[in-house]
Amino acid sequence: MIDASLAIDGAVAGPAAAPASARRRFRWDLLLLIAPLLLVTAVVFDVPLLNTAYWAVSDAKSGALTTRHFQEFLESNAYMRIIWRTLFVSLEVTLVTILLGYPLAYWTTKLRPRLRMIVLALVVMTFWVSILVRTYAWIVILGNAGLVNRSLHWLGITSKPVEFLYNELGIVIGMTNVLLPFLVLPLYAAMLRVDQRLLQVAETLGASRLRIFWQVFFPLTVPTLAASSILVFILSLGFYITPAVLGGGKVPLIANMMDLLINRFARWEIAAVVSVVLMAITLTLYAVYQRLREKYQ
Amino acid sequence: MSGRFRLSDLPLATFAILVLVFLCLPIMIVAPMSFSDAKSLEFPPPAWSLRWYQNLLGNPIWIDAGKNSLLLATLASTAALACGTLAAYVLVRGEFRGRRIVEANFMAPMIVPSIIVAVSLYIFFARTGLLGSFFGLVLGHVILATPYVVLIMQAAIRGFDIRIEQVAATLGASQLQILTKIVLPNLVPSAAAAWIFCFVMSFDEVVVTLFISGTHVTIPKRMFAELMLQVNPTVTAVATLLIMFNILALVLLLLVTRRSRTLAAMT
Numbered sequence: 027m028i029d030a031s032l033a034i035d036g037a038v039a040g041p042a043a044a045p046a047s048a049r050r051r052f053r054w055d056l057l058l059l060i061a062p063l064l065l066v067t068a069v070v071f072d073v074p075l076l077n078t079a080y081w082a083v084s085d086a087k088s089g090a091l092t093t094r095h096f097q098e099f100l101e102s103n104a105y106m107r108i109i110w111r112t113l114f115v116s117l118e119v120t121l122v123t124i125l126l127g128y129p130l131a132y133w134t135t136k137l138r139p140r141l142r143m144i145v146l147a148l149v150v151m152t153f154w155v156s157i158l159v160r161t162y163a164w165i166v167i168l169g170n171a172g173l174v175n176r177s178l179h180w181l182g183i184t185s186k187p188v189e190f191l192y193n194e195l196g197i198v199i200g201m202t203n204v205l206l207p208f209l210v211l212p213l214y215a216a217m218l219r220v221d222q223r224l225l226q227v228a229e230t231l232g233a234s235r236l237r238i239f240w241q242v243f244f245p246l247t248v249p250t251l252a253a254s255s256i257l258v259f260i261l262s263l264g265f266y267i268t269p270a271v272l273g274g275g276k277v278p279l280i281a282n283m284m285d286l287l288i289n290r291f292a293r294w295e296i297a298a299v300v301s302v303v304l305m306a307i308t309l310t311l312y313a314v315y316q317r318l319r320e321k322y323q
Numbered sequence: 324m325s326g327r328f329r330l331s332d333l334p335l336a337t338f339a340i341l342v343l344v345f346l347c348l349p350i351m352i353v354a355p356m357s358f359s360d361a362k363s364l365e366f367p368p369p370a371w372s373l374r375w376y377q378n379l380l381g382n383p384i385w386i387d388a389g390k391n392s393l394l395l396a397t398l399a400s401t402a403a404l405a406c407g408t409l410a411a412y413v414l415v416r417g418e419f420r421g422r423r424i425v426e427a428n429f430m431a432p433m434i435v436p437s438i439i440v441a442v443s444l445y446i447f448f449a450r451t452g453l454l455g456s457f458f459g460l461v462l463g464h465v466i467l468a469t470p471y472v473v474l475i476m477q478a479a480i481r482g483f484d485i486r487i488e489q490v491a492a493t494l495g496a497s498q499l500q501i502l503t504k505i506v507l508p509n510l511v512p513s514a515a516a517a518w519i520f521c522f523v524m525s526f527d528e529v530v531v532t533l534f535i536s537g538t539h540v541t542i543p544k545r546m547f548a549e550l551m552l553q554v555n556p557t558v559t560a561v562a563t564l565l566i567m568f569n570i571l572a573l574v575l576l577l578l579v580t581r582r583s584r585t586l587a588a589m590t
Binding site: 055056057059060062063064066067069070071072073074075077078081126127129130132133134136145148149150151152154155156157158159160161162163164165166167169171172173176203206207260261263264266267270271280281284285288289294297298301304305308309312 | 332335336338339342343345346347348349350352353356363364365366367405406407409410412413414416417419425428429431432434435436437438439440441442443444445446447448450462463465466469473498499502523527529530533534543546547550551554558559562565566569570572573
C-alpha cells in the first residue's frame, strides 16, 4: 500500500489519456506481457505434443499418414498386458488410498485445533519431500534386513524375510504412500465444510451415530471423495519412478514401457502411440474431475 | 460435534495414527540410516559413523551434480517466475476472447503426465538439436514450473485492489509504470513463495531430466542411477540432505507468505 501511494504521487505529472485510445494501447501492452509465456508454452509444450501425436499417425520416413503404429500397438499382447496392468495397479492404489485416507481425514477433523495443525503439518511435509527420496526410503524399510522384516522376525511372525520389494506389492505400497496427501488434504477440507447443523438435526431426530455418519455425513463428502480419487487414479497412470525403483524392472507400468521404447528400443512411433492413448485417458478423466469440482465446490 | 472422548472412537484413532505413521515412516527412517556404519541397509544400524557423508562430499560426481542442480533450479525458477507473473497479470486484468483457452493451455503442463512431456520433448529436441543441451534442460524445467507460478500469482493479483491501479491510470501512469511501480512491488511475498516452490520442484525433478539431459548430471538423476545399479548407502546420506532441504524450503515458504491465499492456491 505504501509503495502504491508513493508511485501514484510520482505519476501525477502525466496527463490523463483519452479513454478510447487508452483502451487500445492497453491491449498492446497486455499482449507484450503475455507473449513470453505464450511463446515458451507453444515451443516447449504445444508443438512437441502435437509433434508426438503426428509421430503416432505418420510414417517416419515418408511422413504419410498411417494407422500402422496403432494397429501394431493394439495387436501386441505385450503392450496390452502392460496397459491393463497399469490400469489394475492404479485401481488398487486408488482403493487403498481411499481406505487409508478417508479415516485419517475424518479423524483429523475431530481433533483439537492444535493437534489438527500438527497432523496437517505432517501430511503437508510428506507432500513436500521428493518422490524419489520417499520411494528410496521404502527400500530401506522393506528390504530383507530392513525395519519391517526385522520386526516381523523379532516378533516371531515370520521365519524368513517377506518379499515386499521388486513385485506389485512394493509398487502399491510406494505409490499409495506418495499419493495419500492428494486425497487426505481435499477430503479434510470438504469434511470441515459439512454443515454441522445437519448432523445435529439427525441426532435430535434420534438417529444413531453410525446412521448419522452413513446417511448424512458420508454422502456429503462423496463428491470430493470421487474427485480426489479420480485425481489419484490419473496420477497413478503416469507414475514412472516408483515402479522403476520398487518394481526393480520386473513390474513395468505404462511410463516404464515408454522409457524402454524411447531409450532402449528406439521405437519412437510406438512411444508416441502410447503417449496419445495415455493422454486421451488422462484428459477424459480430468474432464470428469473438473466437472465434479465445479459442481460441488 | 462435541470433543468428548468415547471408547468407540478408539479403533478410528488407532487406525488413523497407523496411517499417519505409514505416511511419515519414509521420512523418519532415512536420517538414522544415513549415520549407519554398515554397508548393507540393516536396521537398526549396528554402529554409527559419518562415512557416507564423507563418501558423498569426497565424490566429485556428486559435487558436480549438486552444482548443476543448483544452477538449473535457479535459472528455471527465475525464468518461470518472470514469464508466469506477467502472464498471470494479463489473465487477471485483461479481457479478451479465448482467455479461458489460453489459461487452460498455461495450466496443461501441470495436468499432462510428466512422462508424456518427457517423451514429447525427447522426440522434439532430438529433431531440433536441443537434446542433451543445458538450455533445453532449463526450458523443460521452465515449462513444468510455469503452471504453478501462474496459479499462485493469479491468486495474488486477484487479491490486489484494482482501484489502486485505476487511480494510477487516472493520474496518468502508463501501463508499464503501473506494473513495475505499483503491482509488482506489492506481489513480492507471493512471488518469493512461487520462486521457492519452483526451485524445489526443479531441484527434485527426475522424469523429464532423465529423458532430455544427455550427459548433464543432476542430484536426482544421479540418485536414480545409483538406485537402479545397486544399494549404496551414500544415497541414504543424499536422501537425508534432500529431506532437510525440502523441509527448510517449506519453512521458508511459510515465513515468506503468511498469507493464507497463497497457500490455498497451492494445495
